[in-house]
Amino acid sequence: MSKNTRADDKTKKTVLTVRIDEDLDQVLDDLRLKRGISKASVIRNFLEMAKYVIIDTGSIRSLDERDLIILKRKMFRKLLEEYEERDQMEFGIKLARFINDIARLQGRLDDLEYKLNLIEHLGFFRKKTDAEGYIIISNRFGPKKFIEAFTYKLINYDPDKKYDITFTEEQIEDSSRTKKSYMNTIQPVSRVATYYSYEFAKLDEKSKE
Incomplete structure (x- = not known):
């Protein structure tokens, strides 16, 4: 060479x-x-x-040296749907921590643009934003509660900012207090059909350049 x-x-x-x-x-x-x-x-x-990944002759690994496997996105979603909502949220938190660990290793923990590029190259979902900078996440990535927890911890990576796994659909419907807390924390917004968006999940103009 x-x-x-x-x-x-x-x-x-x-x-x-x-x-x-x-x-x-x-x-x-x-x-x-x-x-x-x-x-x-x-x-x-x-x-x-x-x-974004390390490709050797016999393996694919993340930048922090963890072994990876290739899994069809549809199968990934179906596996997640087998879990209870709380378990889906726990898994979303763990996956966000995995992305943040890699970003931290690269000195880019605060760089949301980098993390979205990493997510796209790992095959989770395509990086998309609308005209106002809202990150829009395809519902094909996984169940609603999994995506909520993942997105929240991806951005709010500070350990002091906890995602409340009591935010199940049943609990939100049954408790006005939980619903109020959920709306204040997750701040779901309707931007594009079949996509999830949140008020806290936006790219600023500088990041989009």
Whole structure:
């Protein structure tokens, strides 16, 4: 492999020359044709993943060296739906902690844009915001309570900010006090059909640039 660096008008770029076998070259050609992009773009997309995951010959790992598996999103959601709402919320909190741990390791715990990019590259859901900066999360990511807990702790990562796992649908309906606390804490807003959004989950203008 050889490498040389050149400067253009905006930023420095590095040109890599890598020898690969014919089988891998054919795979890249097939992907190029299937996606309608150049081979360079295919390779660049794979290299871009190095910002978010570690890919070895025999494994895929997170940037904090935890082993990962590939799971269909539909199957992931179906597995979550088997749990009670409180368990869904607990899992959402743990998954948010996982994302925050990686962001902390990279020195980007406060960088919501980075965390959303990480989430997208790990295959959880696509990074989407509306015109006002609200983060909109597809309901295909998982059950409502799981997404609420995940989003809350993703942004409110301070250990002192607890997510209340009593915010079940039944408890909210039965208790006006719980409902008031839920509305003040989670602040659900209706932005786009089949997506979840929350008042606390927004990207500011600087982050969107």
